[in-house]
Amino acid sequence: MRFEPELVGGHVVLDLLNTVAWRLDPDRWVDRIAEPDARDDWLRAVGLTSHAQVTDELVVLREAAYRVLQRVAVGEEPEGVDELRELMVAAVGKARIVQLNPLRWQADDPVTELALATWRLLEDEDLGRLRQCQDDDCGWLFLDRSKNGSRRWCSSADCGNRARAKRHYRRTHP
Numbered sequence: 001m002r003f004e005p006e007l008v009g010g011h012v013v014l015d016l017l018n019t020v021a022w023r024l025d026p027d028r029w030v031d032r033i034a035e036p037d038a039r040d041d042w043l044r045a046v047g048l049t050s051h052a053q054v055t056d057e058l059v060v061l062r063e064a065a066y067r068v069l070q071r072v073a074v075g076e077e078p079e080g081v082d083e084l085r086e087l088m089v090a091a092v093g094k095a096r097i098v099q100l101n102p103l104r105w106q107a108d109d110p111v112t113e114l115a116l117a118t119w120r121l122l123e124d125e126d127l128g129r130l131r132q133c134q135d136d137d138c139g140w141l142f143l144d145r146s147k148n149g150s151r152r153w154c155s156s157a158d159c160g161n162r163a164r165a166k167r168h169y170r171r172t173h174p
Helices: 012-017 036-045 055-073 081-094 110-124 156-172
Strands: 096-100 103-106 130-132 141-143
Touching: 012 055, 012 110, 012 141, 036 055, 055 081, 055 110, 055 130, 055 141, 081 110, 103 110
Parallel strands: none
Antiparallel strands: 096 103, 130 141
8 A cells, every 4th residue: 555655754764763653553553665566655655766776775774763852752762773873874885975164965875865864853853842642652763843842743644643533532422
């Protein structure tokens, strides 16, 4: 099944992590980039070009970054930092410098580009604004860029709407 790419994370790496739908519910878990066409659609949506046979490497990066960032998002000590560091260091080894001030790296393949983007996320973003969607089954991550830091849902139209509907149902059907 193909899905339209949903880019709600506020950073390309978070959007990569969010290519697993219903991550916290094993019965509904769906990898939205498992099929080559879906992977290519997602890569195009984030401005990267596809290379054949990148799915396995993409999934390794996605899962390593999720293990670290999900725990940060919920205020826990990160796990798997060394594995993620190895992926980022390997990416730097494949990349070329395209700008010195500030330093910017670039690569020819999307997995390396995303590993470099992971480095930039960790280095440049305020991870105090990193959140996990408050839907019990979602598990998507996003940067809360709201002025008062009160964003609760990956998507107000999706998980937020479902939560509002549940609250309404509980109020009207005691």
